[in-house]
Amino acid sequence: MDDARVPGPLKSFAPADRPAMPELAGKRVDGDGRVSLKALRGKVVVVNAWASWCAPCRAEAPGLSRVHEELKAKGLRVVGVNANVSVEAARAFEKDAALVYPSLHDPQGRQLLRLPKGLVSSVGYPFTIIVDPEGRIAAARIGAIDEVELKKLVTPLLPA
DSSP: OOOTTSOOOEEEOOGGGOOBOOOOEEEBTTSSSEEESGGGTTSEEEEEEEOTTOHHHHHHHHHHHHHHHHHGGGTEEEEEEEOOSOHHHHHHHHHHHTOOSOEEEOTTOTTGGGSOTTSSOTTSSOEEEEEOTTSBEEEEEESOOOHHHHHHHHGGGSOO
16 A cells, blocks of 8 residues: 655656656546646646545645645646546545646546656556646656645746
């Protein structure tokens, strides 16, 4: 069993070595339109893959919401990618966790298959990818991420 307090491997990339983040797009879990990473170009985007049955996902969700709210005015956006087959279970998770950011519903994992090979395991949750304003992958964390580490990773990418 994963322990939400024990983070997995962190991969970070120097600006010259950052791979392009593929477009992830589709219906929102809450049914309120669509999510598109391309539409967020120019922002620092935190992409967090989660599932409602994942205990570490539940543990990290409040911190992701807090960081989203705290740094939104500086150009940060958090976007979830949900793996639940049941959109109802995903919506219940969003409500229980009081998520303040949108999540893309990706029950077959098709969106996540677009990620660069070896970046993360698309079958293990959670994982988080930090995308710079140019749409390139600056870092990826396998496993849960806490607020302190997340801020440390995104702050240098935000405008001063």
